[in-house]
Amino acid sequence: MSIVDHLSNSTANLFSSVTVDRAPEYRLNNEELSVLADSTNARFLPVLDSQVLVSSSTTGYAVAALTRSIFDAEFHPAGPMIYLGRFNGGHHFAIDIEPASSAHTAGHLFGDLRQLAPLLPDTDCALLGYTRAMVHWQRTHRHCGRCGTLNEARNGGHVMRCTAKDCLRQQFPRTDPAIIVLVENGTRALFGRQAQWPKARYSTIAGFVEPGESAEQAVVREVSEETGVEVVNITYHSSQPWPFPGTLMLGYHAKAGDTGIRLNDHELDEAKWLSRTEIETQMRDGTFVPPTPTSISFRLIETWFNQNAATPLRVLRKTYSELET
Incomplete structure (x- = not known):
């Protein structure tokens, strides 16, 4: 048996390309x-209303990892520090900040990570994705889900524990699993489109894993619910953390047992089968725009498309599509 x-x-996959030593000890x-946070190699990554801080220069954008002195001079914390771990020789902390705070240092700005992602180095995207996801989780779990009492941060911000002595319920960072799948039949693949998406944007089929089912069962159910297509021979491709706000995308390829399309749950506005030739033709005339390369959906399509295509999908996208964020 070959090992993949x-x-x-x-x-x-974007948001996956950095290995932080999370140093749980x-x-x-x-x-x-506290000693680490005050040390010269401590670095702080502030988050303001879900926006991340980056540095801007003539050469592009990069994560803004601030020293303690710069952070204290510019920002007011809105929550406890979250210890992210060791990266590039520094101990990195994420922290939510007050809306009144602003980046006064020249060359710094807050922005939407989803829009900044194509402009940042991959490792910076991954570090900022981790930062954004942890701050969002901490911000939305400030009170106990059982009794409503205020929580306190513990374990370097990775546990929120109820302060009521008769409760002490602990909550841990949440990641919601979701599947995303490219379904193929012969030389064609299945694509769907939601009404609120940008003009001509199509993607693969996706949905959250529900309680009591495996990820593979979720693939079968989601494809059936959204398109009426029966899938078989499901193969795992890869995963991607998606920090908007905290999802783990599980990517698959699958074969279709039939090709009849029925929009059963009306989540999709349209679904259709396309060959590689049809995709290239429709990209050229602007009636098919693939997902952005920041998403695992693009990777799934790319893996299938490039197996039997004269021109790689990324080249076609660069040729026929404007940069979309």
């Missing part, structure tokens, strides 16, 4: 964390 390098496949020692 799923780690490399997933690392090639530091999370349990508040005194040691």
